[in-house]
Amino acid sequence: MSEPPPSDPKRFYTGWLLDPGDREALLRRFPPRYPEVVAHHVTLKFGDRAAVPPINTTGEVIGQADDGLGVEALVVRIAGSTDRPDGSTYHITWSLAPGREARESNAVIASLGWTGLPQPVPIRLLARPFGD
Template identity: 65%
Template sequence: MAAGGFVGWELDREDRRQLLARFPARYAEAVADHVTLKFGDRKAQAPTARAGEIVGEADDGDGVQAMVVRIEGTTDRPDGSTYHITWSLAPGRRAKESNDVIRETGWRPFPEPIPVRLTPRAYQR
């Protein structure tokens, strides 16, 4: 994997469509694309898990909305951050800000987890 790339999971396209209907994007750009496992590691291998659960949401009220994801029983990424899907962004905001929003403001758990299908992928950026 090239420097700057990452490994993780692509959100199933049908699940994405249904989830965006259930949880509309609050900001102009609907992202709702993937979950990152590891960023910028040339030797990182694609993960093996193929399913997860959306267990909550974070929103800073200023342009970053993210869904928190549990994979193999945890929301904790190996780097100490939280598994998530950047859901939507306002102009000028970037997907990587989801990590900061979750860390700084926390997240709101959902009453019931929502299953999602995930496809392991290595992304080049």
């Protein structure tokens, strides 16, 4: 009897889930523009089952990005920085149009930038691994 194949490591993330109460408040404050509402997590690292979960449990939503074609994201600052260790930007994929994927948020932020909010919005984050 053989072992089942390992799950796809790229579907495994380490980072932060949004606190459920804060998620609901953010959804009211920033109504999703596209029909698929994601609003789930902030990624620290993906594809590494050995990654250590982060220690921070708070962050701030400080900006928004939208390509106008179906990818909307909220930019997040954690421990004073928006810079993820892999060189991308901490964010929450907020909403998507049909055919678009959450991973596209990184490219939208990198190529188009983001618009800052007048005031940061504090959020609680649940540090943990998640995925398959």
